[in-house]
Amino acid sequence: MELETEIPENQAPEISDVQVTNITRKGYTVTCKITDDSKVRNVQMPTWSENGDQDDLIWYTPSQKGNTYTLNLDAANHNYDTGKYNTHIYAYDEEGKVSQVELEVELPENEAPVISNIEITNVTNDSYTVTCNVSDDVEVTSVKMPTWTTNNSQDDIIWHEAEIKDGVATFTVNRKDHNFEYGEYVTHIYAYDKDGLNTFQSAGTTILQEPDKETYGKPIIKDVRITDANDDGFTVTCTVSSKYEIDRVMFPTWTYKNDQDDLIWGTGTKNGDQYSFRVERSAHNYEFGTYVTHIYAYDKNGNVNTIELNYHNIVNTTVRQGWAYINGQKYFFDNAGNIAGNMPAKKIIDVSSYNGNIDWDTVKQYGDIDGAILRITAHPGHYIEDTQFARNLAECRRLNIPFGVYIYDYANNTNDAVYEANFVIDILRKYNVSPSELSYPVYYDLERRQISKAQNIANMNAFISTMNANGYTAHVYSYRAMLNDTLNDPSIWANVSWMAAYTNTIGWSNPYYKGNFGWQYTSSGTIPGISGSVDISCWYVI
Structure with missing residues (x-):
C-alpha cells in the first residue's frame, strides 16, 4: 500500500500584538510578537522621520526575549525631529519568507525648558549664589544668568554661564565681576534646550551691603573701573574709604607671561576718595597680552586691604604683517596679524657659505637686523670649517653685530656627537671666540629623520654636555x-x-623651555647686502 503525505507550504512569519508605547519628545518604544512555522531568522525595524524624507533612515535590529521583539527608539538618532515617524517591521524566516508591518508614530512638538525653585543663598558683602531647577522634554543644554547692578543702568551686565548638575543650575555672582560695586544687583535666568527654545525667569534683586567703615577694621575698596584702554595701556580707578585716614593705595601690576618678571608697584594718584593709576605697556617690556593688577589700600592705622582685579588684555588693534615699529619698539607680526611673543622682537638672520660673499656694511645699514647666527662647519663627506665662517665672524665683530653659531648634525652615535662638539670648540678657540662673546648659543641642528629618537637624544646630550664642559652654551x-x-x-x-616653521603662524608652543626663543619664519627672505634668499628669524622671550 502506498501512503501519500501532504507537506504544508512554508508560511511567512506572523507579526502580532504590535504596540507603540512611551511616546515622548525623546522617542518611543515598539514591541511585537513574531512567530513562524519554522524559525525566525532576522527582524529589522527601519525608522525615519518625515522631516527631510529618509535622510535619517536607520535599520534597527530590535532586542529579543523569547518571541517578543522590542525597539527603544531614541529621537537623538534622528536629530530630535518632531512630528511623524515611520517604523516598519520586517520579519524573515529561514526559508526566505518575509512579513511586514508599517507603523506611523507622532512625536510631540518641542516644549521650552521649565525653570523652578529659584533660590538666592550665601549672601555676603562680596557675593551671592543663585540656584534653580531646570528641566526639559529633551535636554537643557545651557543656563545663562545675566546680572548687573542698578547703578548706571546695565553698564556692567555680564551673561554668566551657570553650572548644570542633576537638573540644578548654579552660579555665584561676585562683586569682582561688576566693578567691585556694592548695592542692588539684578539677576535673570535663561534656560536653553537643544532646539534653541528658551525660557526666562527673574531671580529678583539682591543687595550686597557695603561694610560699615567704623567697624570693618580695614580700608574699603569699591567701584573699580578700567578706562582709557588702548594699545599703550589702561587706567585703573577705585574708591577707597576707611575709619582712619588713607595712607596710600598701590597698584602692583605685571603681565601674565613669565610670572612676575616685570612686576611694578605703582602708587595711585589721589583725587578726593578716588585713586587712579595708569598702567603703561612701555613699563612692561612693551608686551601685549594679559595683564594682572591688584589693589592694596593702606590706612594710617596700619590696616591694609587688597583685591585682585580680573585680567585685562592690552590688544594690538593695528593690523600688520611682518616687521613694524611701534613707539620705537620693533615687533614681528605673523600673517594672521598676531604679534610674535606679544612683545618686541629681534630680527636675526642665519648665514653660511651658500649665501656667498656678504656685503655686511649694507646688511648693517639697511637690513635692520639685530644679530646673525653663522654656520661654523660644512660637511662635503667630512667636517670642514665653513668657507665663509672666518669672514662672516670678522665682519660681525667689526660692525658689532651680535652673533651665534650652528652646526648641522651628521652624528650616527655619541662618539660622533662628541667629535662634532670638539670640532666646533676647536674652531671657536682658533678665532678666540670666548663663551661670553656669543650672544646666541651654539646650535645643534637636528634634521635627519633616519636617526631614531633615542639616538638623537643620546647624540644631543653628548654634544651639549661636551660644549657645556668647555664653557659654551649649546x-x-x-x-x-x-x-x-x-x-x-x-x-x-x-x-x-630655535625652530623653523614657514607657515602663516608659528603654530607651536613648548612647555618644557623658558627663555630666549627664535622662530625661523622664512627661508626666502630678502636682506640688502645678501644675494638671493636668506633665512630670517624673529627672537623673543617665552
Missing part, C-alpha cells in the same frame, strides 16, 4: 614637523630654543 635647532614627530620628546624640547 641648544637645539630643528623644524616644527620633525619636533612634532621624530624629535617629540620632553628631553629634546627642553633644549629647543
Whole structure:
C-alpha cells in the first residue's frame, strides 16, 4: 500500500500584538510578537522621520526575549525631529519568507525648558549664589544668568554661564565681576534646550551691603573701573574709604607671561576718595597680552586691604604683517596679524657659505637686523670649517653685530656627537671666540629623520654636555614637523630654543623651555647686502 503525505507550504512569519508605547519628545518604544512555522531568522525595524524624507533612515535590529521583539527608539538618532515617524517591521524566516508591518508614530512638538525653585543663598558683602531647577522634554543644554547692578543702568551686565548638575543650575555672582560695586544687583535666568527654545525667569534683586567703615577694621575698596584702554595701556580707578585716614593705595601690576618678571608697584594718584593709576605697556617690556593688577589700600592705622582685579588684555588693534615699529619698539607680526611673543622682537638672520660673499656694511645699514647666527662647519663627506665662517665672524665683530653659531648634525652615535662638539670648540678657540662673546648659543641642528629618537637624544646630550664642559652654551635647532614627530620628546624640547616653521603662524608652543626663543619664519627672505634668499628669524622671550 502506498501512503501519500501532504507537506504544508512554508508560511511567512506572523507579526502580532504590535504596540507603540512611551511616546515622548525623546522617542518611543515598539514591541511585537513574531512567530513562524519554522524559525525566525532576522527582524529589522527601519525608522525615519518625515522631516527631510529618509535622510535619517536607520535599520534597527530590535532586542529579543523569547518571541517578543522590542525597539527603544531614541529621537537623538534622528536629530530630535518632531512630528511623524515611520517604523516598519520586517520579519524573515529561514526559508526566505518575509512579513511586514508599517507603523506611523507622532512625536510631540518641542516644549521650552521649565525653570523652578529659584533660590538666592550665601549672601555676603562680596557675593551671592543663585540656584534653580531646570528641566526639559529633551535636554537643557545651557543656563545663562545675566546680572548687573542698578547703578548706571546695565553698564556692567555680564551673561554668566551657570553650572548644570542633576537638573540644578548654579552660579555665584561676585562683586569682582561688576566693578567691585556694592548695592542692588539684578539677576535673570535663561534656560536653553537643544532646539534653541528658551525660557526666562527673574531671580529678583539682591543687595550686597557695603561694610560699615567704623567697624570693618580695614580700608574699603569699591567701584573699580578700567578706562582709557588702548594699545599703550589702561587706567585703573577705585574708591577707597576707611575709619582712619588713607595712607596710600598701590597698584602692583605685571603681565601674565613669565610670572612676575616685570612686576611694578605703582602708587595711585589721589583725587578726593578716588585713586587712579595708569598702567603703561612701555613699563612692561612693551608686551601685549594679559595683564594682572591688584589693589592694596593702606590706612594710617596700619590696616591694609587688597583685591585682585580680573585680567585685562592690552590688544594690538593695528593690523600688520611682518616687521613694524611701534613707539620705537620693533615687533614681528605673523600673517594672521598676531604679534610674535606679544612683545618686541629681534630680527636675526642665519648665514653660511651658500649665501656667498656678504656685503655686511649694507646688511648693517639697511637690513635692520639685530644679530646673525653663522654656520661654523660644512660637511662635503667630512667636517670642514665653513668657507665663509672666518669672514662672516670678522665682519660681525667689526660692525658689532651680535652673533651665534650652528652646526648641522651628521652624528650616527655619541662618539660622533662628541667629535662634532670638539670640532666646533676647536674652531671657536682658533678665532678666540670666548663663551661670553656669543650672544646666541651654539646650535645643534637636528634634521635627519633616519636617526631614531633615542639616538638623537643620546647624540644631543653628548654634544651639549661636551660644549657645556668647555664653557659654551649649546641648544637645539630643528623644524616644527620633525619636533612634532621624530624629535617629540620632553628631553629634546627642553633644549629647543630655535625652530623653523614657514607657515602663516608659528603654530607651536613648548612647555618644557623658558627663555630666549627664535622662530625661523622664512627661508626666502630678502636682506640688502645678501644675494638671493636668506633665512630670517624673529627672537623673543617665552
